[in-house]
Amino acid sequence: xxxxxxxxxxxxxxxxxxxxxxxxxxxxxxxxxxxxxxxxxxxxxxxxxxxxxxxxxxxxxxxxxxxxxxxxxxxxxxxxxxxxxxxxxxxxxxxxxxxxxxxxxxxxxxxxxxxxxxxxxxxxxxxxxxxxxxxxxxxxxxxxxxxxxxxxxxxxxxxxxxxxxxxxxxxxxxxxxxxxxxxxxxxxxxxxxxxxxxxxxxxxxxxxxxxxxxxxxxxxxxxxxxxxxxxxxxxxxxxxxxxxxxxxxxxxxxxxxxxxxxxxxxxxxxxx
Numbered sequence: 001x002x003x004x005x006x007x008x009x010x011x012x013x014x015x016x017x018x019x020x021x022x023x024x025x026x027x028x029x030x031x032x033x034x035x036x037x038x039x040x041x042x043x044x045x046x047x048x049x050x051x052x053x054x055x056x057x058x059x060x061x062x063x064x065x066x067x068x069x070x071x072x073x074x075x076x077x078x079x080x081x082x083x084x085x086x087x088x089x090x091x092x093x094x095x096x097x098x099x100x101x102x103x104x105x106x107x108x109x110x111x112x113x114x115x116x117x118x119x120x121x122x123x124x125x126x127x128x129x130x131x132x133x134x135x136x137x138x139x140x141x142x143x144x145x146x147x148x149x150x151x152x153x154x155x156x157x158x159x160x161x162x163x164x165x166x167x168x169x170x171x172x173x174x175x176x177x178x179x180x181x182x183x184x185x186x187x188x189x190x191x192x193x194x195x196x197x198x199x200x201x202x203x204x205x206x207x208x209x210x211x212x213x214x215x216x217x218x219x220x221x222x223x224x225x226x227x228x229x230x231x232x233x234x235x236x237x238x239x240x241x242x243x244x245x246x247x248x249x250x251x252x253x254x255x256x257x258x259x260x261x262x263x264x265x266x267x268x269x270x271x272x
Contacts, residue, residue, distance in 0.1 A: 021078040022092060029082065040080055044142065047076040059219060135159060146214055149204040162209075169206040176202045231258045 028035040050073040057066035108114035176199040183192040207214040
């Protein structure tokens with residue numbers, strides 16, 4: 001290796017592909033005022049957005065989009081690592097070593113460290129060795145609110161604070177829906193926000209107890225609505241209806257027709 005090549009690599013690193021991502025971020029922070037001004041907190045929303053974009057590309061089954069979105073997510077991860085090194089909070093070696101140690105603990109049979117154990121048993125032992133805290137202390141605050149609700153409910157269910165079956169959760173959803181109806185009449189925005197939040201929380205509980213992941217269910221609902229609305233737009237164009245100028249009643253007629261077409265049996269497959 002020539003002297004010039006050695007100088008372009010961070011000291012103590014082998015110039016791996018992932019190190020190139022970290023070097024890219026270090027370069028940006030050294031030469032771009034916007035990048036230099038960022039903090040872990042200011043970058044959090046971009047990190048979450050990119051993670052969702054990755055999930056979207058996976059759901060779409062689009063490898064080209066996934067490649068690009070993974071690059072964007074890697075950039076955000078690299079930002080957090082580089083800033084950690086700049087502040088002295090941790091190094092890239094600390095991050096990777098922590099990951100390696102955790103995977104060794106959780107896969108002892110793969111590393112000759114013991115017999116295979118259930119994942120939850122290993123995690124329970126790790127929790128037992130951690131400083132004492134409340135049941136909910138391990139639920140990350142930075143999770144998407146929908147996922148955090150799911151994790152909160154899962155945690156308290158482990159200590160018996162749970163409905164015995166989905167019926168109790170369903171009754172709670174009905175109760176919260178009725179409370180929203182009362183708050184709509186009162187027109188108090190703060191109380192209405194509280195009640196809408198309670199309804200979401202109850203709906204997540206119903207999903208969990210029904211063995212449905214709320215994030216997956218909502219993603220499917222989003223995809224279904226988007227698919228049907230695009231079909232509505234196409235049908236409107238065929239009929240000479242301008243979507244932005246049509247009445248709600250006209251759009252409802254098109255919407256119902258789209259649903260009928262979607263649900264109609266495919267010729268040759270018989271009625272379902």
